Amino acid sequence: MATTAEELDRQALLEGIGCSRKRKEDPRFIQGKGNYVDDVKLPGMVYADMVRSPYAHARIKSINKEKALALPGVLAVLTAEDLKPLKLHWMPTLAGDVQAVLADEKVHFQYQEVAVVVATDRYIAADATELVEVEYEALPALVDPHKALDADAPILREDVKEKDNVGQGPRKHPNHIFSWEVGDRDTTQSALDTAEVVVKQDMLYPRVHPSPLETCGCVASFDKVKGQLTVYITSQAPHIVRTVVSILSGVAESKIRIISPDIGGGFGNKVGVYPGYVTAIVASIVLGTPVKWIEDRIENISTTAWARDYHMTGELAADISGRIKGLRVNVLADHGAFNSHAQPTKWPAGLFSICTGSYDIPTAHVKVDGVYTNKSPGGVAYRCSFRVTEAVYLIERMMDILAQKLNIDKAEIRRRNFIKADAFPYKTALGWEVDSGNYQAALAKVLDAVHYDDLRKEQAEKRSRGELMGIGLVTFTEIVGAGPSKACDVLGVGMFESAEIRVHPTGSVIARMGTISTGQAHQTTYAQIIATELGLPSEDIQIEEGDTDTAPYGLGTYGSRSTPVGGAATAVAARKIRAKAQKIAAHLLEVSEADLDWDVDRFKVKGVPGQEKTMKEIAWAAYNNVPDGMEMGLEAVDYYDPPNFTYPFGAYLCVVDIDKLTGETKVRRFYALDDCGTRINPMIIEGQIHGGLTEGFAVAMGQEMPYDAEGNLLGNTFMDYFIPTFVETPHWETDYTVTPSPHHPLGAKGVAESPHVGSIPCFTSAIVDAFAHLGVTHMDMPHSAYRVWQKIHELGLDKQA
Amino acid sequence: MIPGEFEYHAPATVDDAIQLLAQHPDDGKIIAGGHSLLPMMKLRFAEPAHLINIFEIPELKGITEEGSMLRIGAMTTESELIRSALINQKCPLIVEAAKMIADPQVRNRGTIGGDIAHGDPGNDHPAVMLALDADIVVKGPQGERTIAAKDFFLGTYVTALEPNEIITAIRVPASTPGTGYGFNKLKRKTGDFATAGATVVLHLKGNTCDEIRIALTNVGPTAFRAEAPEALLQGREIDDALIEQAAIKVMESCAPAEDLRGDAEYKCHMAAEMARRSIRDALARAKGN
Numbered sequence A: 001m002a003t004t005a006e007e008l009d010r011q012a013l014l015e016g017i018g019c020s021r022k023r024k025e026d027p028r029f030i031q032g033k034g035n036y037v038d039d040v041k042l043p044g045m046v047y048a049d050m051v052r053s054p055y056a057h058a059r060i061k062s063i064n065k066e067k068a069l070a071l072p073g074v075l076a077v078l079t080a081e082d083l084k085p086l087k088l089h090w091m092p093t094l095a096g097d098v099q100a101v102l103a104d105e106k107v108h109f110q111y112q113e114v115a116v117v118v119a120t121d122r123y124i125a126a127d128a129t130e131l132v133e134v135e136y137e138a139l140p141a142l143v144d145p146h147k148a149l150d151a152d153a154p155i156l157r158e159d160v161k162e163k164d165n166v167g168q169g170p171r172k173h174p175n176h177i178f179s180w181e182v183g184d185r186d187t188t189q190s191a192l193d194t195a196e197v198v199v200k201q202d203m204l205y206p207r208v209h210p211s212p213l214e215t216c217g218c219v220a221s222f223d224k225v226k227g228q229l230t231v232y233i234t235s236q237a238p239h240i241v242r243t244v245v246s247i248l249s250g251v252a253e254s255k256i257r258i259i260s261p262d263i264g265g266g267f268g269n270k271v272g273v274y275p276g277y278v279t280a281i282v283a284s285i286v287l288g289t290p291v292k293w294i295e296d297r298i299e300n301i302s303t304t305a306w307a308r309d310y311h312m313t314g315e316l317a318a319d320i321s322g323r324i325k326g327l328r329v330n331v332l333a334d335h336g337a338f339n340s341h342a343q344p345t346k347w348p349a350g351l352f353s354i355c356t357g358s359y360d361i362p363t364a365h366v367k368v369d370g371v372y373t374n375k376s377p378g379g380v381a382y383r384c385s386f387r388v389t390e391a392v393y394l395i396e397r398m399m400d401i402l403a404q405k406l407n408i409d410k411a412e413i414r415r416r417n418f419i420k421a422d423a424f425p426y427k428t429a430l431g432w433e434v435d436s437g438n439y440q441a442a443l444a445k446v447l448d449a450v451h452y453d454d455l456r457k458e459q460a461e462k463r464s465r466g467e468l469m470g471i472g473l474v475t476f477t478e479i480v481g482a483g484p485s486k487a488c489d490v491l492g493v494g495m496f497e498s499a500e501i502r503v504h505p506t507g508s509v510i511a512r513m514g515t516i517s518t519g520q521a522h523q524t525t526y527a528q529i530i531a532t533e534l535g536l537p538s539e540d541i542q543i544e545e546g547d548t549d550t551a552p553y554g555l556g557t558y559g560s561r562s563t564p565v566g567g568a569a570t571a572v573a574a575r576k577i578r579a580k581a582q583k584i585a586a587h588l589l590e591v592s593e594a595d596l597d598w599d600v601d602r603f604k605v606k607g608v609p610g611q612e613k614t615m616k617e618i619a620w621a622a623y624n625n626v627p628d629g630m631e632m633g634l635e636a637v638d639y640y641d642p643p644n645f646t647y648p649f650g651a652y653l654c655v656v657d658i659d660k661l662t663g664e665t666k667v668r669r670f671y672a673l674d675d676c677g678t679r680i681n682p683m684i685i686e687g688q689i690h691g692g693l694t695e696g697f698a699v700a701m702g703q704e705m706p707y708d709a710e711g712n713l714l715g716n717t718f719m720d721y722f723i724p725t726f727v728e729t730p731h732w733e734t735d736y737t738v739t740p741s742p743h744h745p746l747g748a749k750g751v752a753e754s755p756h757v758g759s760i761p762c763f764t765s766a767i768v769d770a771f772a773h774l775g776v777t778h779m780d781m782p783h784s785a786y787r788v789w790q791k792i793h794e795l796g797l798d799k800q801a
Numbered sequence B: 001m002i003p004g005e006f007e008y009h010a011p012a013t014v015d016d017a018i019q020l021l022a023q024h025p026d027d028g029k030i031i032a033g034g035h036s037l038l039p040m041m042k043l044r045f046a047e048p049a050h051l052i053n054i055f056e057i058p059e060l061k062g063i064t065e066e067g068s069m070l071r072i073g074a075m076t077t078e079s080e081l082i083r084s085a086l087i088n089q090k091c092p093l094i095v096e097a098a099k100m101i102a103d104p105q106v107r108n109r110g111t112i113g114g115d116i117a118h119g120d121p122g123n124d125h126p127a128v129m130l131a132l133d134a135d136i137v138v139k140g141p142q143g144e145r146t147i148a149a150k151d152f153f154l155g156t157y158v159t160a161l162e163p164n165e166i167i168t169a170i171r172v173p174a175s176t177p178g179t180g181y182g183f184n185k186l187k188r189k190t191g192d193f194a195t196a197g198a199t200v201v202l203h204l205k206g207n208t209c210d211e212i213r214i215a216l217t218n219v220g221p222t223a224f225r226a227e228a229p230e231a232l233l234q235g236r237e238i239d240d241a242l243i244e245q246a247a248i249k250v251m252e253s254c255a256p257a258e259d260l261r262g263d264a265e266y267k268c269h270m271a272a273e274m275a276r277r278s279i280r281d282a283l284a285r286a287k288g289n
């Protein structure tokens, strides 16, 4: 800990942990100098485009390629028939199912990939897709997941009809994917049976799409002479992509190079492997030229991974003072046509069982059933850690509903049930060990800041005048940083993270990680961690990610895992270097290691002022003057397998005013307090929180993927799909407390997803609160003006005097 | 999102453009700002073989005062309308409407002529033209003619424009004392078309409304005048009770199509609410004018 002014000056020069260092990425992005996949142009590159199904469910009777092949410039038209000999017409999903690369005999969702056209020119490729003649026989579409398991439901997946297991346990119907249960069924049942009060609520977390600014795409380039495959790809997990591509293609992993260059946002949408990637790779191998495939916005929204679509029923048992006795949750999960959700392989419902939240709940039981429908496949974590958003939504809604039932204030009901600050680490009824928290303090700080009592008074006055004002409150706990390899793997690969750090003789550093920034500013923050750990200025620390030829193997960036796992690997690797540096310093100063103190950027001999070696001096010595028997150089690698997840938390409060005549909601105030443990770069944290809150606002207020009865996806352009601009984005007020993680080397927890996870139920809480005095307990999202007005109209609140 | 193949023409004069249209009667298409046409071409809903760009033609630009009227060149962009001192002073209704159209990128290219020519019931200028009782000036091989706005909009994407004609200008009356306007548009977000919109222009003589036009956006196959509520308010001293009666008549005059913005019931109610607001705004402005 630096204390003197001189030490503080030296520390400031490092721009290490805790400093709001400006983002190193920004100058290139602001100047349009980023390098995205679609910027990649290779000599001889040709273009792929997809022929897609207009039907949600149909049998393919024939495909005629002749006219398309006759168009000058068309090089190939590939269908499932062509991929069959290579066994590439289907591919395994991360969830143990298979997904059609190109439709094999049947299509299962609208816009499904049916054929791929490759041409010398992007325009010719598009023209040729219109010339591929596909004859379909339409089949009845299954859109409503509640009907999926009916005896007379159309059977969707004929390919797995006979299988009693599609990767995630026994199933009971051809449209059933899995049943997953956790907790104690009997004690939960008896808690509900004997409780003084029980509340029960059905709620739908609608299907939404992460919609990153950059759509998905790749440039695949196979060098026939060297037998090497290079793929530039929009991936949040390039190393896993390499493994999957190797398994699928038979090309040795060492001959495959996956490069994620600059990525224009991911939010979970870029974790999976898509048919477009596979077909571009196959086309490149077949043709021996680089092939580019970039999807457009409609394709991105209609076919690549979406999130949520959880039909949930929550039940809380409590006593009349509001103390919770038990929680039961039943979920019907609509996974679409293929079970290709992206989560740790062993967890069919991700980490949904964190749904006991911030509360001390003695017993709980959760059951999730996954079903197939004629909708696009997916179910990823959209700016959240594997179904945590759904879990937090469920418990936070239930807390409000319980409060309403008992006529207890929604802040008070939470206080009565919080896990106490001295009870950490706390083991939840569903098996998680929450590392640290102080929920009371966070809530108190927020209520104080917004003058909660005054807001309630104002609301009472407004209600008496017939005006609609709502106050939303959420006190969430997340589970992020997947994860301990004993619990988490992807296709058998443990979910560790890696860092490789090299200190050069002059004291500058290059470090490479297995994660990949999609906007989180890893170049900036990882350098800060190393700067503090090594006492070298972050300005001289170069961070690289995303190239599998140079970066160590890692599982990628999603589920808020970069800081909890990648940041830990970085700290531990740096500490290995510092340990070696200490030995070198002892050698140079001719003292024993134990006589040295670390002081910001140097080792000092205890009690002998002036006897010291800076890290820079040590770096130089590492390449010419090391102790006997020590190898030269100054570098380290760490593969960090976290002992536990981290559990960030927060308290959010939202105030809305609703226009009774149009249904429009004005978010008057949004106060977000986050606790992510140690804060590495407060400015970047604030930026991530602003972004997450804005995305949460979008989800709560407008995002949806509506399907009609025939399975047509309505609203798959940005004309309908809600991406807020700064015009509609509310003003955000942010705050924080610091409760470090006890098991993380830096005490850090991960933050960028909290605002998304926490804000969404907070908006619902506020909207419902505006109608709570009229007996309304829940309203499903999105809270668009149209839907809110329907409630207003139903209650007769829009009658003119 | 890749349009079909087309040939591009950039005529220097209106007459050249008209000639090109005549040469390609079936597959030629005028392109102005392109912000309605290009999205349709990218979706391949429209696949013209010849695109005739009139955006740069000087004769189609500019805003001038002609007696009691303002003449606005058809290729005047929304941004130019918003920045025009003359329009701000003499016809602020157009500025208010233009500001609510799309987003800055679209407004920098989209033109008032294109917005009107497109015949889209969701576009905002048609109702503004109806409420202003504007004239649409068009030119074809037979020369120039003028079509009153009330005769121009015939149906969804159907207008009184002949296929070989081009809109060259719009003529709107400059605002006079006692005149007030109201423009209210409900939209889901920036860049969205109206869920429902109502434009009102009225004139007060003393406290009596001696002239009123109420035009509605996106609640029928085309923008249209709501004549029943106009008749109700015409010649009356407008008070809250009367506005309420007019609102009900507005609702009855709507025939909106259901889409993701809402069902017919919601849109009718929203048209009524936008009309209420626009009538009130127009009254307040007329009194202050």
Ligand SMILES: Cc1cc2nc3c(=O)[nH]c(=O)nc-3n(C[C@H](O)[C@H](O)[C@H](O)COP(=O)(O)OP(=O)(O)OC[C@H]3O[C@@H](n4cnc5c(N)ncnc54)[C@H](O)[C@@H]3O)c2cc1C
Pocket (backbone or CB within 6 Å): B029, B030, B031, B032, B033, B034, B035, B036, B037, B038, B039, B054, B074, B100, B101, B102, B103, B106, B109, B110, B111, B112, B113, B114, B115, B116, B117, B118, B122, B123, B124, B125, B161, B165, B166, B167, B168, B191, B192, B193, B194
């Ligand atoms: C995201 C987005 C949001 C939008 N939101 C709105 C909105 O809220 N309100 C609104 O009013 N509009 C909206 N628009 C449409 C936009 O205002 C268009 O610019 C306008 O409708 C068309 O004008 P343009 O100059 O771009 O015409 P173009 O797109 O070039 O042409 C449109 C049609 O008119 C024909 N045409 C154009 N000019 C003439 C002419 N002088 N003579 C004869 N025919 C002609 C063309 O042949 C074509 O058929 C939106 C557009 C986008 C992309």
